Amino acid sequence: MxxxxxxxxxxxxxxxxxxxxxxxxxxxxxxxxxxxxxxxxxxxxxxxxxxxxxxxxxxxxxxxxxxxxxxxxxxxxxxxxxxxxxxxxxxxxxxxxxxxxxxxxxxxxGNGKLMRCLGCESRFTFEQVGWDRRVWGEGYRAHRPLKGQPRCPVCKGRIISSVVNFGDPLxxxxxxxxxxxxxxxxxxxxxxxxxxxxxxxxxxxxxxxxxxxxxxxxxxxxxxxxxxxxxxxxxxxxxxxxxxxxxxxxxxxxxxx
Missing domain, CATH: 3.40.50.1220 (TPP-binding domain)
Structure with a gap:
């Protein structure tokens, strides 16, 4: 050094x-x-x-x-x-x-291992909310919500991948x-x-x-x-x-x- x-x-x-x-x-x-x-x-x-x-x-x-x-x-x-x-x-x-x-x-x-709620901004692992990527995809904000997909266990809001892609708000x-x-x-x-x-x-x-x-x-x-x-x-x-x-x-x- x-x-x-x-x-x-x-x-x-x-x-x-x-x-x-x-x-x-x-x-x-x-x-x-x-x-x-x-x-x-x-x-x-x-x-x-x-x-x-x-x-x-x-x-x-x-x-x-x-x-x-x-x-x-x-x-x-x-x-x-x-x-x-x-x-x-x-x-x-x-x-x-x-x-x-x-x-x-x-x-x-964001965090590639976590999802967040658009309503209350709580964060969860994919496992905590029962989000299976094989069924529901990556869950990015720009993706159209699918019928029956898991919702926030706290406020029932929409949950998305916490990763912020280009064009997404921080x-x-x-x-x-x-x-x-x-x-x-x-x-x-x-x-x-x-x-x-x-x-x-x-x-x-x-x-x-x-x-x-x-x-x-x-x-x-x-x-x-x-x-x-x-x-x-x-x-x-x-x-x-x-x-x-x-x-x-x-x-x-x-x-x-």
Whole structure:
């Protein structure tokens, strides 16, 4: 590890350890170490599509995709009482399966393992509501409802796949909570996102306008590179574990009240 990267890790850890309202924001880059491709990286889904190439191969079969060390680092920061809210653009379910609490998580683009109610916005697994894809299909919002399909067990409203496809509105409550926590943050840590998808890319700006420090950890350019307080261009799995270890050391060294 270079001396410059060590300094960046130390600075990130100091800000995180001193934070009162840390918010993390994750994109597809956090899941590449689990075997999933990203979208706008050098070999990403959209990068290859725009070059007329076939989609990238997954690094592991779907049944073997598991949370990686970066997901677990965010769980640890939450358990330390530092990470107050996590905003994710991912639909891979890896944050929830890593043990991150649902009440502190906003999945802006939904979750491929969950359905949600259009009425009360409750979320359920496909099994909880008896949704059989072989009978009812994927249940996307744009699909025409089928007679007799399962309904929300809470309010009897229509349930759909929680995945937000192109043209679908983002979940209102998730979006509202994400903007609220962004504005309340004193450290906003964007991880593995190119920060070009609207309206989520407004969140770092809102955080900075409210006085938050912006940390970017991403391979590849973002629109915020020149204004971020700290820009780390390195592997997420290389950076997050030492950041968390340093945070724990700093917390342990603080005088007890």
């Amino acid at each position: 270079s001396a410059d990267l060590q300094k960046q890790i130390e600075q990130a850890a100091e800000w995180i350890a001193a934070s009162q309202h840390l918010v993390a924001f994750t994109g597809a880059g956090i899941s590449t170490d689990s075997g999933l491709p990203d979208f706008r990286g050098p070999d990403g889904v959209w990068t290859r599509r725009d070059a007329g190439l076939p989609p990238p191969k997954w690094g592991a079969p779907p049944s073997q995709i598991r949370p990686n060390v970066a997901h677990l680092c965010l769980v640890e920061l939450e358990q330390l009482g530092l990470l107050k809210f996590l905003i994710s653009q991912n639909v891979d379910n890896l944050h929830l399966s890593s043990g991150f609490p649902l009440e502190r998580l906003a999945e802006l683009h 979940p209102a409550k998730e979006l509202e909570r994400s903007f609220m926590h962004s504005a309340e943050s004193d450290v906003f840590f964007a991880i593995g996102s190119s920060l070009v998808v609207s309206p989520a890319n407004d969140m770092p700006r809102i955080a900075m306008e409210a006085g938050s420090k912006l940390i970017l950890l991403n391979r590849g350019e973002t629109p915020f590179d020149e204004v971020a307080d700290l820009r780390i261009d390195a592997g997420i799995g290389e950076v997050l574990p030492p950041v968390v270890e340093r945070v724990k050391a700093l917390l342990a060294a603080q005088p007890r009240a």
